[in-house]
Amino acid sequence: MIGRAAEKIHGGKLVKAEVDFAHSVNYVKITGDFFLHPEESIEKIEKCMRGMDSDLTHEKVADMVKRTVESHGIILFGVTEDAIARVVKKAMERKEA
Amino acid sequence: MHTTNAYMAMAIDEAVAEAVAAGRSPPTMRFWRWSPSAVSIGYFQGMEEEVNLQACLASGTDVVRRRTGGGAVFHDRDGEITYSVIAPEDMFPRGIRESYQMICGWAIEGLARMGIRAEFAPINDITVGGKKISGNAQTRRGGVLLQHGTILYKLDPQKMFSHLKISKEKISDKMIQSVHERVTKILDYNIVSMDEAYKSLLKGFVSGKAYDFGTLTTEEIARAHELAEKRYMSREWNFSR
Structure with a gap:
C-alpha cells in the first residue's frame, strides 16, 4: 500500500511523505521545500525508516529520525525530525491501494 | 552581470565552490540572469510534482534541480537578477539563520540604494512592506558556504504560474491578484533599468569589503562544463526525486 501526506510546518515550509508499507515499511520518500545539509543525507533519513513496523x-519514529540526524551530523x-515523523505517520493513515 | 543557461548557472556555482574549497579561488560573488528563462526546483522536490514540463518544453524554458533546498522558482530572463555568494564558511556566522541574515543584508543594502526599504524575513526571504521581493537558498559543503538568491525586477504571474504545476483553475484572476498582494518587485518602487538595478545591488553586496572584479578561471569554466553535462543536464539528476 502507498500512502501520501503533506504538512505545511511552522516557518512556512512544506514537507511531503510517500510511504510504501504493509505490516512494515518498504520505502519512504520525503520531498518538500525545506533545507537540510548535506542534502544527499535525506536518503539516510529515508532509509532509517525502512523496515520499521x-x-x-x-x-518512536521521531526518535529514529533524531538518532540518524545526530549520528550523521545532519x-x-x-524542517524538524518531529515534522518528518508526523507526516510519515499521517501518510500511513491515508493509504491509497 | 552575465547571462547563462540553467545548467551552467548551477554548474558554475558548484565549480567555484570546489575551487574555493581547494584554496584555488578567492571568495566569490557573481550576478547573472537566466537565459533562456528557467524553472529551478529545490533539491528535495519532485520535478514532475512541481513543474509543468509540457509548458516548459513549448516555451523553451530550461528545467533544473538545484543543489540547494527550498522551493520551485520560475526565473524569467527579463524579470530577475540572481546572485551567488561562495566563500569559506568561517567568514560567516555559524548559525544558518544568522548567515542568511548577513548575506540578505547585503541585498537589502543594495535595494536601499534604489530607495527600497526591504527587510529580512526568516527563514530565507527578503520582503518589502510584507511582500516578498527575494528568495534565497543556502548550502554548506567542504567548508564552503554557497548562497544563491533571486531579486525580482518585474513579474508576470501568468507566465510564472503556467510553468509551475498549478491547476488551470487556480490560475485565476483571483490567484494572480493574490500574487500581487504577496510578491513585489523593483519596478514597483523605482523605474530603473535592469543594469542600474544590478549596479545598485552590487554596491550593496561589496560595501565595506575589499574586492576585485574578475572572471571565472579556466579551471572553473572547464569544471562547470563538465558538471553541467554530467549532472545538471542529466535526467538522473533532475528527476531523481
Whole structure:
C-alpha cells in the first residue's frame, strides 16, 4: 500500500511523505521545500525508516529520525525530525491501494 | 552581470565552490540572469510534482534541480537578477539563520540604494512592506558556504504560474491578484533599468569589503562544463526525486 501526506510546518515550509508499507515499511520518500545539509543525507533519513513496523508510534519514529540526524551530523533548517515523523505517520493513515 | 543557461548557472556555482574549497579561488560573488528563462526546483522536490514540463518544453524554458533546498522558482530572463555568494564558511556566522541574515543584508543594502526599504524575513526571504521581493537558498559543503538568491525586477504571474504545476483553475484572476498582494518587485518602487538595478545591488553586496572584479578561471569554466553535462543536464539528476 502507498500512502501520501503533506504538512505545511511552522516557518512556512512544506514537507511531503510517500510511504510504501504493509505490516512494515518498504520505502519512504520525503520531498518538500525545506533545507537540510548535506542534502544527499535525506536518503539516510529515508532509509532509517525502512523496515520499521508500520504501527510504531510517532514518538518512536521521531526518535529514529533524531538518532540518524545526530549520528550523521545532519543539519535541518525549515524542517524538524518531529515534522518528518508526523507526516510519515499521517501518510500511513491515508493509504491509497 | 552575465547571462547563462540553467545548467551552467548551477554548474558554475558548484565549480567555484570546489575551487574555493581547494584554496584555488578567492571568495566569490557573481550576478547573472537566466537565459533562456528557467524553472529551478529545490533539491528535495519532485520535478514532475512541481513543474509543468509540457509548458516548459513549448516555451523553451530550461528545467533544473538545484543543489540547494527550498522551493520551485520560475526565473524569467527579463524579470530577475540572481546572485551567488561562495566563500569559506568561517567568514560567516555559524548559525544558518544568522548567515542568511548577513548575506540578505547585503541585498537589502543594495535595494536601499534604489530607495527600497526591504527587510529580512526568516527563514530565507527578503520582503518589502510584507511582500516578498527575494528568495534565497543556502548550502554548506567542504567548508564552503554557497548562497544563491533571486531579486525580482518585474513579474508576470501568468507566465510564472503556467510553468509551475498549478491547476488551470487556480490560475485565476483571483490567484494572480493574490500574487500581487504577496510578491513585489523593483519596478514597483523605482523605474530603473535592469543594469542600474544590478549596479545598485552590487554596491550593496561589496560595501565595506575589499574586492576585485574578475572572471571565472579556466579551471572553473572547464569544471562547470563538465558538471553541467554530467549532472545538471542529466535526467538522473533532475528527476531523481
